Amino acid sequence: MSMLTVKNISFAYDTQPVLRNISFTVAPGQHIAVIGASGCGKSTLLKILYGLLDVHNGSLFWKDQKILGPAYNLIPGHENMKYLAQGFELAAYRTVADNIGQYLSNFEPQLKQGRVQELLEIVELVPYADTPVELLSGGQKQRVALARSLAKRPELLLLDEPFGNIDNYRRSALRRNLFQYLSRNKITSITATHDKTDILSFADETIVIKEGQLLHKKNTQALYTNPVDHYTAALFGEVNTVRVEALYPDYPEQAQVLLYPHEIQLNEASSLKVRIKASYFKGSIFLLECVLENRIIFIEHPHAINTGSLVGITFSKALIDERLNTSA
Numbered sequence: 520m521s522m523l524t525v526k527n528i529s530f531a532y533d534t535q536p537v538l539r540n541i542s543f544t545v546a547p548g549q550h551i552a553v554i555g556a557s558g559c560g561k562s563t564l565l566k567i568l569y570g571l572l573d574v575h576n577g578s579l580f581w582k583d584q585k586i587l588g589p590a591y592n593l594i595p596g597h598e599n600m601k602y603l604a605q606g607f608e609l610a611a612y613r614t615v616a617d618n619i620g621q622y623l624s625n626f627e628p629q630l631k632q633g634r635v636q637e638l639l640e641i642v643e644l645v646p647y648a649d650t651p652v653e654l655l656s657g658g659q660k661q662r663v664a665l666a667r668s669l670a671k672r673p674e675l676l677l678l679d680e681p682f683g684n685i686d687n688y689r690r691s692a693l694r695r696n697l698f699q700y701l702s703r704n705k706i707t708s709i710t711a712t713h714d715k716t717d718i719l720s721f722a723d724e725t726i727v728i729k730e731g732q733l734l735h736k737k738n739t740q741a742l743y744t745n746p747v748d749h750y751t752a753a754l755f756g757e758v759n760t761v762r763v764e765a766l767y768p769d770y771p772e773q774a775q776v777l778l779y780p781h782e783i784q785l786n787e788a789s790s791l792k793v794r795i796k797a798s799y800f801k802g803s804i805f806l807l808e809c810v811l812e813n814r815i816i817f818i819e820h821p822h823a824i825n826t827g828s829l830v831g832i833t834f835s836k837a838l839i840d841e842r843l844n845t846s847a
């Protein structure tokens with residue numbers, strides 16, 4: 520049974536539609552990512568799910584209960600959910616521990632203290648328990664807000680760019696802690712994000728929004744592995760559109776395929792040549808910017824290649840067949 524059902528919802532702040540005919544369901548325990556270009560409507564969707572905005576058309580349900588917006592519901596926000604907004608607010612002069620425990624009952628102080636301690640550990644802020652929030656960095660504040668959103672054990676957690684301000688060093692550990700915690704406690708989550716690591720490692724399913732419309736809701740691995748449109752594939756990083764016939768003359772002239780940079784290899788023997796424009800160091804690999812038939816493509820390679828060199832490239836025929844069948 521689905522926990523959340525969204526049926527054909529549309530929304531506009533003024534006359535310009537922001538979300539159009541969005542429908543999907545969420546099963547208990549799922550972790551869902553919402554991705555899409557900046558301004559496509561991700562934050563707006565989360566606010567609607569939480570009941571902070573009134574939909575113009577359609578309806579949404581928490582289990583069997585209709586989710587009502589502010590026009591029909593005096594207390595904004597749904598009691599079984601928690602929403603962590605991008606512009607979260609904390610009590611600046613109160614300590615980290617006070618902020619995290621802000622909405623917890625004071626009837627059983629020991630219980631409350633234990634809970635706050637557990638949350639401090641998840642967001643790795645134990646040494647800052649007694650520090651006033653105003654003295655923290657932006658990323659530390661974000662971690663306090665995240666801990667506070669977990670405090671009352673929501674059934675569904677709605678996260679808007681939850682790791683936006685957090686440095687890479689902390690981000691990976693925090694992300695692992697958080698999703699382990701959510702899974703262990705059977706908390707369902709919907710995360711709006713730009714970060715492909717959030718998506719690929721932690722989202723069972725991904726919703727893709729383009730200009731206010733739902734383009735896909737799919738298993739994340741399937742969505743990445745079989746890219747069907749350039750917009751979606753590009754949300755995961757660089758992607759190339761390649762004319763198949765350029766390498767395999769048996770294919771129809773107009774056949775094109777989407778290939779990630781790691782799916783194209785340099786090969787001296789190949790008759791299909793690219794001109795190297797630049798090599799970008801990416802840590803474990805170099806990203807080569809190349810010109811193929813007057814278009815820019817990106818290729819991953821273990822080394823840098825001299826700018827201006829003409830090199831052969833190749834890509835797997837089996838992969839092409841798979842891609843062409845998928846997009847057919």
Ligand SMILES: Nc1ncnc2c1ncn2[C@@H]1O[C@H](COP(=O)(O)OP(=O)(O)OP(=O)(O)O)[C@@H](O)[C@H]1O
Nearest residue numbers: 532533537555556557558559560561562563564711
């Ligand atoms: N309060 C508001 N009043 C009027 N227009 C708004 C308001 N909030 C957002 N918008 C507009 O609605 C559209 C969707 O905004 P939204 O914040 O939902 O996008 P987003 O996908 O979350 O973007 P980002 O990834 O940049 O956070 C944008 O065109 C935005 O300018």
